[in-house]
Amino acid sequence: MAGSSGMIVPAGISESETGLLGGLIDRAYPSLCPPAVAKDAIVIAVCGPNDFADNASPEHDGWFFSDFFLFHHLLKGTASKQIWMTCVKPETLVAKYKEYAHGNPRSTRKIVLDAKMLSETQDIDVHHGKDLLERFLATLAGLCKDVKGTQRPILVLVFGHGESETFAITIGGIGEHESCPQLGLPKFKQAILRHNPNPNIALLTTSCYGGGWVQSPYLNATVMSGVNHKEELLSWPTTESQSRCCGSRYATGIAWALIKQEIAGIRRGSDDGQELNGSPTFASLVATIHQTLKEEVDPRESCNISFSAKDDLLGTEYRARTGFPLTSYHERWESLKSVPPGQHGNKSKSATVRFAESIDISIPAAEYRLRRMALEYMRSKPGPDEAAKNHFVHNSCQRLISGKQIPANDIERLSAALIYRLKTIIARGTEYKDRLGLIFPDCHECDVWLYTANLSKDPVKEARYDQIRRLVLDRELFDRASGNEGHEYAKGFNYLAMVLTESKWPTMQITVALDTLAKLNEEQSRAAFTVRYFKFWQDRDVRNMLGTIAKSTKRRLRSRSPTKHPRKSLEGAFGGLGFA
Helix, strand or coil: CECCCCCECCCCCCHHHCCCCCCCCCCCCCCCCCCCCCCCCEEEEEECCCCHHHCCCCCCCHHHHHHHHHHHHHHCCCCCEEEEEECCCHHHHHHHHCCEEECCCCCCEEEEECHHHHHHHCCEEECCCCCHHHHHHHHHHHHHHHCCCCCCEEEEEEECCECCCCCCEECCCCCCHHHCCEECHHHHHHHHHCCCCCCEEEEEECCCCCHHHHCCCCCCCEEEECCCCCCCCCECCCECCCCCCCCEHHHHHHHHHHHHHHHHHHHHCCCCCCCCCCCCEHHHHHHHHHHHHHHHHCCCCCCCCEEECHHHCCCCEHHHHHCCCCCCHHHHHHHCCEECCCCEHHHCCCCEEEECCCEEEEHHHHHHHHHHHHHHHHCCCCCCCCCHHHHHHHHHHHHHHCCCCCCHHHHHHHHHHHHHHHHHHHHHHHHHHHHCCCCCCCHHHCCHHHHHHHHHHCHHHHHHHHHHHHHHHHCCCCCCCCHHHCCCCCHHHHHHHHHHHHCCCCHHHHHHHHHHHHHHHHHHHHHHHHHHHHHHHHCHHHHHHHHHHHHHCCCCCCCCCCCCCCCCCHHHHHCCCCCC
16 A cells, blocks of 8 residues: 555554554564664574484575574674574584575575685574573573663564464474474563563564464564464475575565665665665565565565564654664675576476475475474374374374385375364364363364263263264364365364363354354355455466467457456455454
């Protein structure tokens, strides 16, 4: 939406939607914001992954280090004090993995760490993995104490894996990801408020599900995330020659947009380019970076990115809000060594595999991601291995967890099956329980099969369960498996029936509740179908194909008149109903 000053303002942001506690309470808008850096600012950054079992390799979690060292290079010398923390020595990274690149393998990438750049990493503090999180929190608390009574901004950069349920970010540790310490919102809030009731904090995170930090009503800070609270952050795809991930698209989007703003500012400024006339507002800069990510970095990415502004200062002049200098990023980016485009995996199907029917990635990268999903799934009490519908999924998961490989043609099947079971079934079961306001363990925490096995000991409860289960099944609240998703997974509707059986609700109340869920589910499905319908007919390849058919049959394509067939917005058409 264009403002009167010609600047871009994200749609949907209005004064009435902001919260009294600061930030955008319970909102996550589709925009992106860079970190805040000023001459008197303080930067503290932490890179979470350890190097257990070569975890820091660019083939595994090394892309977090690519982001970490990119920002280290871009921000060097731009703030009064900077603290960069990790649990893996840069010398170790270079000795084991040679170099770390950043950018799209289809085009020129930049080397952000190699042997020649080690002299630039002397300011990086390396801590033991088991101590990294506590050292980070203690340092952060001390910095907030130092700036008490001032408005000096503290930029906090956190690079690491995020959890889907708590949004906590893994920091350090000495073993597998699941056993490592985690930075959750309560710990973060306790650290920044320990000695300072109102610090000027800006948090940028490249974690999955980072939008969960944006939505918190208890954190009055500028928070910037590359995804919403339901999605995983995407790295750049691997190269065929080395199977290496080269940082995140989110970080690339920030860097490119800053360069674009810098060049535009110089054009608006004086002849020597040192003073800028009319720096953009915070909101307009957010929209500019979002546009850069969507249109220039990778048009295929969904761009469900999230932000919130401390004290809701969205319309404040850009440098007054963030203090981010605009006069050196292009030079710093260009000073990095360039490497030519790598051979992308799509050129050789033998080197890549389709993951979850959406993206082509290298086989080692796919197995690594699947191994993490397999661990999550097998810990969700998924039912007996010997159940007929579990054979393929459970056997494949156990092979991956034990360190063995699975056939390449099984990777797509397993990835689709695990996403279906974890996201479509288990997560939705918990969502339904929460929407009904019932206090009960989440779906992944419950052994539904053990519960149903014990029902025979209580005929009255068993009869109640059977009746409720039929009510659940009749309303088709859970999607059926299709394609590579494999067999239907029963845990969802069995779990919901179990929850309602254990409630004190009478049958009539349960029926009304299930009817309400069914109505909401139908509205969500209609909205999702409408979105897919519009995207299909707007696809250029589809239009070209139809044009070819029309030409061969000597007919022409017609556009439906918008005056005869007005399109309603999704919210207007469906009353804004749907699941969060």
